Amino acid sequence: MNKNEIANNIVKESLTDALFSLMSKKEFNDIAITELSEKAGVSRLSFYRNFDSKEDIIKKWITNTTDNFLKESDISYKNDSTKDYFIKLFTHLEKYKNESYLIYKANLFNLLKNEFDNKLINLHQKEYENYKSYFIAGGIFNVYYFWLINGSKESPKELANKMVDLLEK
Numbered sequence: 001m002n003k004n005e006i007a008n009n010i011v012k013e014s015l016t017d018a019l020f021s022l023m024s025k026k027e028f029n030d031i032a033i034t035e036l037s038e039k040a041g042v043s044r045l046s047f048y049r050n051f052d053s054k055e056d057i058i059k060k061w062i063t064n065t066t067d068n069f070l071k072e073s074d075i076s077y078k079n080d081s082t083k084d085y086f087i088k089l090f091t092h093l094e095k096y097k098n099e100s101y102l103i104y105k106a107n108l109f110n111l112l113k114n115e116f117d118n119k120l121i122n123l124h125q126k127e128y129e130n131y132k133s134y135f136i137a138g139g140i141f142n143v144y145y146f147w148l149i150n151g152s153k154e155s156p157k158e159l160a161n162k163m164v165d166l167l168e169k
Helices: 003-023 033-040 044-050 054-073 080-093 097-105 109-125 130-149 154-169
Strands: none
Touching: 003 033, 003 044, 003 054, 003 097, 033 044, 054 080, 054 097, 054 109, 080 097, 080 130, 080 154, 097 109, 097 130, 109 130, 130 154
């Protein structure tokens, strides 16, 4: 990676961190690009060089987080036991529950849903026919959504057990 790429990555990370920090204090729609840039310690020009909008920051964060998880976890519904699959997935989702909740509060949860559909359906299409892939992706997403908006009380292992119980009945 050259110096420009490293500098660009630092700018992107700074803007992403600043956006989530601001979202924890105020409404997403009330965050101005100037305020975001100042919080990140970068210029407005740097913002627009890297992102098209605040939503674009969220989209890229979701994609990067998901891609990194898929690379690092080697998760597979076919190769992992059902319980292990859900433990891996919900452990990952729990790690980012604060950011996900901020995305939910900003009425941008559809961005997470789109990523879920995109990645899980593509991941499972090789293993299952389309209806089953969509069923799995939608069911997992809705369990995650319910867990998140209800205070994330269960551990990943408890959620995995609930999912396994659902599937076995």
